[in-house]
Amino acid sequence: MSKLETQLKKATKHMVLVEEDKALMRERLVSYMEHKPLRREPVHGRRAATRLPLFGFFRTHHLSGALVIALLATTSTFGMSFAAGDALPGDLLYPVKVNVNEEVKGAFKISHESRIEFEQTRAELRLKEASQLASEGRLDSKKQEAVAKLFAEHTEAVTEQVQEVEESDPVLAAEVSTEFEAALDTHEAVLARLIVEGDDEGNKGAQQLVEQVRTAANEAEKLREEAEERMTDDEPVQEEPVAVDATQDVEIEQDHATPKTE
Amino acid sequence: MRQEQAFLDAFDKYADALYRHASFRVSDSEKARDIVSDAFTKTWDYLVKGNTIDEFRPFLYRTLNRLIIDEYRKKRTESLDHLLDEAMVPEGAFEELVAGNRDDMELALDAQRIPELLAEMPVQYREVVVMRYMDGLMPAEIADILDQSVNNISVRIHRGVTWLSERAEERNL
Known part of the structure; x- marks a missing residue:
């Protein structure tokens, strides 16, 4: 190690994560790993089961005793919390809705089409939640950031899935992109209207979200165009039917039949 | 697992x-x-x-x-332009590397003031100096991470260290 390296390392060694922050970051990472486990290779022809991310979530999110009891009291056979179904950003059970309920549903979406539909639904749900909050004047910057982050994740997931399926099934890619683009246009209009009709404080969050929705709609349009281009490339080239001139053939035959005489 | x-x-x-x-x-x-x-x-x-x-x-x-x-x-910020602008290191600047290895030098500055000096560095130097002398990455590794040429990285490190050295001396006066 050079002298300069030793000197700089020594001078900055105090710049580390606070122990508590590092521990919390690690716990969240473990929870994230449990929500999105690695795919396993099939064992003896059977598909390895996807672990449902429930106990890891409870263990690592430091949920209060009252909350845990509330969740356990309302869980179904499949471990889903119905109480979280209508939660909005900022509500106590909103993380359960997004990180447990929705993730569990998503674990059963196998085909590209179902995954695309699932992530599109989630993206639209985020916008509906934001619209509801905005209409009530409750879309502050913190909630807006939370919604924006989730919306970006869902739209990114849609884009990835559409790009994966584009080569093998450009028709599907074009269809879903068209639907998603139209849905985003609608939500953009709803949010824009809320901005116009609402107060300045609630507007700020909605304004930023509108811009994000616009960007996502442009991206969906781009995916649609790419898929449509691929559809055009994949279409078999149809040869133009050749018009047969019957009279020309007859003349040729006659020429052969009637040799020239000098 | x-x-x-x-x-x-x-x-x-x-x-x-x-x-x-x-x-x-x-x-x-x-x-x-x-x-x-x-x-x-x-x-x-x-x-x-x-x-x-x-x-x-x-x-x-x-x-x-x-x-x-x-x-x-x-x-x-303009930081991005500097960060992505490889043209700021013209090919002819490589003779600076011949001037000698700067690894043996030490900054003539109190250890407590080094972090603030690092924070003031122009971003195009700070990035590579931090990677080289705090993260302990070699120029080839840095070049791979930043997707730039090793020569480019080496020149930036060299200029960054020169900047540090000159500022440290000014502060120590």
């Missing part, structure tokens, strides 16, 4: 260094924390897609670097 354990081991081993690196690059400890957290979740996402990672350290630094650039884009 090997990949999972290797991933968590990488967190335990590199989280602090990545945080320190990010702190100097974005000048905001809270944002640095978020960026480091994102770097690890994105690395996990990469593994979830079925990929493997042989060496976590360069992968994490590459991922971190991309997130930092995204952060610059959000702020839309």
Whole structure:
């Protein structure tokens, strides 16, 4: 190690994560790993089961005793919390809705089409939640950031899935992109209207979200165009039917039949 | 469970260094924390897609670097232009490297004032000096992470160290 390296390392060694922050970051990472486990290779022809991310979530999110009891009291056979179904950003059970309920549903979406539909639904749900909050004047910057982050994740997931399926099934890619683009246009209009009709404080969050929705709609349009281009490339080239001139053939035959005489 | 354990081991081993690196690059400890957290979740996402990672350290630094650039884009500062402008290091500048190895030098400055001096460095030098002398990465590794030529990286490191040395002397007067 050079002298300069030793000197700089020594001078900055105090710049580390606070122990508590590092521990919390690690716990969240473990929870994230449990929500999105690695795919396993099939064992003896059977598909390895996807672990449902429930106990890891409870263990690592430091949920209060009252909350845990509330969740356990309302869980179904499949471990889903119905109480979280209508939660909005900022509500106590909103993380359960997004990180447990929705993730569990998503674990059963196998085909590209179902995954695309699932992530599109989630993206639209985020916008509906934001619209509801905005209409009530409750879309502050913190909630807006939370919604924006989730919306970006869902739209990114849609884009990835559409790009994966584009080569093998450009028709599907074009269809879903068209639907998603139209849905985003609608939500953009709803949010824009809320901005116009609402107060300045609630507007700020909605304004930023509108811009994000616009960007996502442009991206969906781009995916649609790419898929449509691929559809055009994949279409078999149809040869133009050749018009047969019957009279020309007859003349040729006659020429052969009637040799020239000098 | 090997990949999972290797991933968590990488967190335990590199989280602090990545945080320190990010702190100097974005000048905001809270944002640095978020960026480091994102770097690890994105690395996990990469593994979830079925990929493997042989060496976590360069992968994490590459991922971190991309997130930092995204952060610059959000702020839309001139830092991004400097960061991405490879043309600022003309080919003819390589003779500077011949002037000699700067590794043996030490800054003539009190240790407590070094972090603030590093924070003041122009971003195009700070990035590579932090990677070389705080993260302990070699120029070839830095070049791979930043997707630039080794010569370019070496010149920037050299200029960065020169900048540090000159400023340290000024402050010590």
